[in-house]
Amino acid sequence: MKKRIANRLSYLGAGIGLALFAIFGLLPGSFIGGVLGLNIAGSIFGLPVEPTVLARVIIVMGMLIGVLVTGTVFIVSGAVIGWLAGLVIDALAKPAEELKEGEKPMKV
Numbered sequence: 001m002k003k004r005i006a007n008r009l010s011y012l013g014a015g016i017g018l019a020l021f022a023i024f025g026l027l028p029g030s031f032i033g034g035v036l037g038l039n040i041a042g043s044i045f046g047l048p049v050e051p052t053v054l055a056r057v058i059i060v061m062g063m064l065i066g067v068l069v070t071g072t073v074f075i076v077s078g079a080v081i082g083w084l085a086g087l088v089i090d091a092l093a094k095p096a097e098e099l100k101e102g103e104k105p106m107k108v
Helices: 005-045 053-098
Strands: none
Touching: 005 053
16 A cells, blocks of 8 residues: 555644643643543532542543543544645645656646
């Protein structure tokens, strides 16, 4: 399979998305997921939530889900942006490759 710029830039975009997630998304994802878990535990056990094992497990699962969803959004969006940029570069580079020897490109 021919390596295209779009494939390479999608991997690069995923890596940049992972780095941005580590810098900007880890803490907010954990916080929002924890609040979601606290609301779920509050609706099950009543408010205020007592510090029981099951309530803590629900809150931790909410935090984990929040981090996983935030990470997925950052990584997938970075990969898609990189892939789209690669498609544009591939489309611009393709006409230059198709020119025959001695043929001049058209002026637009």
